[in-house]
Amino acid sequence: MKKYYKVLFLPCIISWCTSCQRDLETVPIEQQTLDVIFDPRDSAGTNANRFLYDSYLHLPGIHNRVGGDYLDAATDDAVSSNTSNTSVFQLATGAYTSSSYPDNQWPNFYAGIRQTNIFISNIDRVPLKGKLSNGTPFNRVWKAESKFLRALYYFELLKRYGGVPLLGDKVLSLADDVNIPRGSFSDCVEFIVSECDAMKDSLRTNPIDANNIERPTRAAAIALKARVLLYAASPLYNGGNIDAGNQYTGYSSYNAERWQRAANAARELIDQNVLSLDPSFGNAFLNQMSPERIFARQGGNDQSVENSNGPIGYTSSINNGRTSPTQELVNAFGMANGKSITEAGSGYDLNSPYENRDPRFYATILYNGAPWLGRPAQTYEGGADKPGGIRQQTRTSYYSRKFMGNYTSSAQYSNISHDHILFRYAEVLLNFAEARNEYLNAPDADVYNAVEAIRKRAGLDPFTLTPGLSKDQMRTVIRNERRVELAFEEHRYWDVRRWKIAETEFNKELHGKLIYKLGSGTLSYQDNPVLQMKFKAPQMYFAPIPYSEVAKNQNMVQNPGW
Known part of the structure; x- marks a missing residue:
């Protein structure tokens, strides 16, 4: 009997594939037999x-x-300007249940895993001609790409749910037992x-050419491995298991070597010298050939981010x-001289709060007075960009600027690349x-060098950190650098x-600014609560x-508290 492409999307095969048919219907592709798709x-x-x-x-x-x-609007970095009961509002306030989780990605990622498993199991039937310049046959390259996608889908599940069912290469059918238990967090x-290690040498290498920018590379596999191991070493899983002895939510005890293993994985990519920080922070998101970019989901060449x-x-x-x-995110950005806004000698002025800030602030936040589309933004009360009334508008006197083009003096927006950057070198x-x-008792030169490279690219002067920081002090620096460097890239929620x-x-209670323009033309600023998380x-x-x-699955164990 011929196998049909349509079989991939039968919702009754297994419950986590219920969204597959819905996803396929958005793609203009015929429902073909697998014999045609993987034609010898x-x-x-x-x-x-x-x-x-x-x-x-x-x-x-x-x-x-x-x-x-x-997603960052479900963290302390932002709130939604939409005042209705939005998905991120539910996430930020815990207003959800096991049947109404607003970011349920279980069906989507298991649909992706099923599809990659079918590809992995069948691609060797196709006698692909050609090879990479390093001699790797395209059969191996394509299979490695599919394995990368599968590994990434598993990680996306892992960081949300903890240990999940592992299917290996198996493609389940109607006759199979679908009561599959969860794999442990460790497994x-x-x-x-192991998948990253096995596939990395079969992938393309960086720098990648313009015709293949959407494909994963060897660097992407190593970056994924490094991120997975960083999570595994982190307090939530490594000795801080919320349910002692629960194999699905972490390890049973702390092991410092997990930190070393994560560091070694990231160092492997750093030592290859195939990537570098883009000289322009903003360019890393707009230039598809940026030396910093590792892997992205392709977006449109459009104005979608600006319009939204x-x-x-x-x-x-x-x-x-x-x-x-x-305001909490705004306060996390320090000054151009590298000091925090509360640090002695920073030069921070409460009456001119947006002057001489970390250059990443200006690339991330649109604030009152920011140059935009030929005039300064007006986010004071009653200003053009915060007029009041029922129209959706900023609730904090700030708008998001990140991922947008340079429109300081333009009359209107133009089409630019809006890819979804999933891995970039700064994160590594x-x-x-x-x-x-x-891992160390105190930070060494390698730790300093990595953090200072980020600060130097940002344009801080001086970018160097105070010598002799303790482990705890350096932890505070690193966590704040992650917050400002990776804002709106879906890291804060998980970090x-x-x-x-x-x-x-x-x-905690989150804040914005109330800015009043006084009769003399001067401005007054006061904090304003906007949401209780x-x-x-x-x-x-x-x-x-x-x-x-x-x-539906008698072997499926629910997470603690749900």
């Missing part, structure tokens, strides 16, 4: 390549991904790491002002610095959890396994 006579692999590309559709995005908002980590998040008062362009950065440096600092400090950081520990450290999965 198709040496060009035309249909197989289309099938592989189809499995990329399950990659996570970043831009306004969660119900129209950035999931080791599976992903730009200040609302500009009539020349569509602006919905969806994202309101918090910060991953290394964190892991090595946690605060893996550091196991969410019951403090995500249980709520974090229910320990249960909110992990997402609930979807209720439908627990109900």
Whole structure:
């Protein structure tokens, strides 16, 4: 009997594939038999390549991904300008259950895993011609790409749910037992790491050419490995298990060597010298050939980010002002001289709070007076970009600026690349610095060098750190550098959890600024509460396994507290 492409998407095969048919319907691809897709006579692999590309559709995005908002709007870095009961509001306040989790990605990623498994199991039937310049046959390259995607999908599940069912290369059918138990947290980590090690030498190498920028490279496999091991070494899993003895939510005891292992993985990529920080912080997100870029999900060449998040008062362009950065995030950005705003000698002025700040601030935040579309943004009360009334507008007097083009003097927006950057070199440096600092008794030159490279590229002067910092002091520096460097890239939500400090950081009141323009033309500033976050520990450290999965699978163990 012929096998049909349609069989991939039968919702009754296994409950986590219920979204597959819905996903496929958005893609203009025929429902073909697997014999046609993996045709032994198709040496060009035309249909197989289309099938592989189809499995990329399950990659996570970043831009306004969660119900129209950035995931960071569910952290202390931002709030949604939409005042209704948004998905990120539910995440930020704990207003969800196991049957209503707002960021349930279980069906999506298991659909991706199933599709990659089918590809891995069938691609060797296609006699692909050609090889990379290093001699690797394209069969191996494409299979390695599919394994990378599968490993990434497993990691996305792992960081949300803890240990999840591991399927190996198996493609389940109607006749199979689908009551598959969860793999332990440790087993999931080791599976992903082993896959990265096995596939990395079969992938393309950096720098990658413009025709293949969407494909994973050897650097991407190592970066994924380094991130997985960093998470595994972090307090939430490494000795801080929220449910002692629960194999699904972490390790049973602390082991410092996990930090060393994470540092070594990041160092492997650093020592290869195939990547570098882009001289321009903003360019790393807009230039598809940036030397900093490791792996991204391709987005459109459009104005989507600007239209969704730009200040609302500009009539020349569509602006919905969806994202309101918090005062807490603004305060995390230091001064151009490298000092924090509370540090003696920083030069911070309460009456001119946006002068002489860390250059990354100006590339991340649109503030009152920021040059934009030919005029200064007006986010004071009653200003063009915060007029009041019922129209959606900033709730904090700030708008998100990151990922947008240089529109300081332009009359309107133009089409630019809006890819979803999933891995970039700056994160690798910060991953290394964190892991090595946690492993050592005190930071060494390698830790300093990694952090200072980030600060130097940012344009801080001086960019050097105070010599002789303690381990705890360096930890504070690294965590703040991650916050400002990686803002709106879907790191803060997970970082605060893996550091196991969410019951403090995500249980506080968030603020914006009320800015009043006085009769003399001077401005007054006062903090204004905008949202009370709520974090229910320990249960909110992990997402609930979807209720439908627990109900259908008798071997599925729910996460603690759900």
